Amino acid sequence: MSKQLQSDIVLTLVTMIWGSTFIIVKNAIQSLPVYNFLFIRFLLAFLLLAAIFYKKLKKIDKSTLMAASLIGTMLFLGYAFQTMGLLYTTASKSGFITGFSVVLVPILEAILLKRKPTKAATVGVVLAFIGLILLTTNIDLSINIGDFLTLLCAFAFAMHIVLISKYASKMDTYLLATIQIGMVALLSGIVSLIFEKPFIPTSLDVWGAIIITGVFATAFAFVAQNTMQAYTTATHTALIFSLEPVFAALAAYLIAGETMSIRAIIGGAFMLAGIILSELPEKKIEKR
Numbered sequence: 001m002s003k004q005l006q007s008d009i010v011l012t013l014v015t016m017i018w019g020s021t022f023i024i025v026k027n028a029i030q031s032l033p034v035y036n037f038l039f040i041r042f043l044l045a046f047l048l049l050a051a052i053f054y055k056k057l058k059k060i061d062k063s064t065l066m067a068a069s070l071i072g073t074m075l076f077l078g079y080a081f082q083t084m085g086l087l088y089t090t091a092s093k094s095g096f097i098t099g100f101s102v103v104l105v106p107i108l109e110a111i112l113l114k115r116k117p118t119k120a121a122t123v124g125v126v127l128a129f130i131g132l133i134l135l136t137t138n139i140d141l142s143i144n145i146g147d148f149l150t151l152l153c154a155f156a157f158a159m160h161i162v163l164i165s166k167y168a169s170k171m172d173t174y175l176l177a178t179i180q181i182g183m184v185a186l187l188s189g190i191v192s193l194i195f196e197k198p199f200i201p202t203s204l205d206v207w208g209a210i211i212i213t214g215v216f217a218t219a220f221a222f223v224a225q226n227t228m229q230a231y232t233t234a235t236h237t238a239l240i241f242s243l244e245p246v247f248a249a250l251a252a253y254l255i256a257g258e259t260m261s262i263r264a265i266i267g268g269a270f271m272l273a274g275i276i277l278s279e280l281p282e283k284k285i286e287k288r
Contacts, residue, residue: 097151097153
C-alpha cells in the first residue's frame with residue numbers, strides 16, 4: 001500500500017471520528033462551558049500523549065517547540081473564533097464559512113509553501129465547495145460580525161493544515177502533535193479562567209464525552225493528522241477534512257434520528273466526487 005493511500009485512509013478515519021463526535025460535543029457543552037470543556041478535553045489528550053512519548057519530550061529541541069506552539073495557537077484560534085462567531089451568526093452559516101477553509105488552504109499552500117495544486121485538485125476543491133453550499137441550508141447573504149469572526153476561524157484552521165504540511169516532513173510528528181495539543185489546553189484554560197466560571201464536571205455523560213473526544217478525537221486524531229500529512233499535500237488534506245459535515249450528518253441520523261435532505265445528500269456526493277477527482281493525478285510525496 002502506498003504512503004499516499006495510507007494517508008488518505010487514516011485522514012478519512014480522522015474526519016469520520018470528528019464528524020461522528022460532533023453530536024457528543026454538542027450535548028456536552030450544554031452543561032459545561034465551551035472553553036472549560038476544551039481545556040479538560042485537550043489536557044486529557046496532552047497528559048496521555050506525554051505519558052506515551054515522555055522520552056521524546058525530554059529531548060525536544062527549540063525549533064520543534066516553537067513550530068508546534070505556533071501550530072497549536074492556530075488550532076486554538078480556530079476553535080476560539082468559531083465559538084465567538086456562533087454568538088452572532090447561525091449554526092448553518094458558521095458551518096458554511098468554516099468550510100471555506102477548503103478554498104483557503106490551496107491559496108495559502110501556494111503562497112507559503114510555493115506548492116501549487118494540480119488542475120484536478122483545483123477542480124476537486126471547486127466541487128467540494130459546491131457540495132458544501134448544497135449541504136449547508138438556510139444561508140442568507142447578509143454579513144455581520146459573527147460571519148467575520150467565523151471567517152477568521154476558517155483562516156486559522158487553514159493555517160493549521162498548511163503549517164503541519166510545512167513541518168511534518170522535517171520534525172518528529174509525535175512531538176508536534178503533543179505540544180500543539182498542550183498549547184490548546186493551556187490557551188483554553190486561560191480563556192476559561194478569564195471569561196467563564198470553570199468547574200470539574202460530575203456528570204458521567206459529560207465525562208464520557210470528554211474521554212471519547214480526548215482520546216479518539218484529539219490524541220489519536222491529531223497524532224494521525226500530523227503523521228499522515230508528511231505524505232500528502234495540504235490541499236488534499238483539506239479536501240478529505242471537508243467531509244466532516246457529511247459524517248456529522250450521518251452520525252446525527254444514526255444516533256439522534258435526524259434526517260438528511262436530498263439537497264444535503266447531493267452536496268455530500270459533490271464533495272466525495274471532488275476528493276476522488278483530486279486523487280487521480282496526485283503525485284506521491286515521500287517523507288524525507
